[in-house]
Amino acid sequence: MVAPIDAKETLRKVKRLLDESNQIVEQIDSLKTEKNELRPLCGSLRRRSIRCGKDNCQCKRGRLHGPYHYFEPSKFRGKWQYVSKDDLESVERGIADWKKQLDIDERIKTLSERLDEIRREMTALIPQY
Numbered sequence: 001m002v003a004p005i006d007a008k009e010t011l012r013k014v015k016r017l018l019d020e021s022n023q024i025v026e027q028i029d030s031l032k033t034e035k036n037e038l039r040p041l042c043g044s045l046r047r048r049s050i051r052c053g054k055d056n057c058q059c060k061r062g063r064l065h066g067p068y069h070y071f072e073p074s075k076f077r078g079k080w081q082y083v084s085k086d087d088l089e090s091v092e093r094g095i096a097d098w099k100k101q102l103d104i105d106e107r108i109k110t111l112s113e114r115l116d117e118i119r120r121e122m123t124a125l126i127p128q129y
């Protein structure tokens with residue numbers, strides 16, 4: 001038999017855990033919304049000066065063309081894609097979004113772990129019949 005004072009204390013604890021879990025669920029929801037608005041590009045930008053290959057060109061004597069920008073996808077290392085000046089800003093934004101996405105995923109993971117913990121704590125608090 002649980003004494004009334006303990007029951008009150010247990011109730012308070014359960015309420016606190018419920019409040020916290022509701023807050024966490026809200027945080028996860030808003031992080032997911034934030035994540036949906038991202039346009040992530042998974043990779044990195046590289047700068048490179050090149051030789052065009054023409055015989056009579058200055059680059060043959062060491063004055064290379066560029067530097068030009070290339071995008072290197074994380075999944076296909078070495079497959080560099082040329083990025084024009086017009087596209088540079090959006091590629092940079094995409095890479096920034098990708099980093100933001102990684103950060104959001106990490107935060108969601110931490111929050112979900114806390115949710116599991118709360119569920120275990122609540123199960124331990126609520127009497128089993």
Ligand SMILES: [Zn+2]
Pocket residue numbers: 051052053054057058059060065
């Ligand atoms: Zn050249």
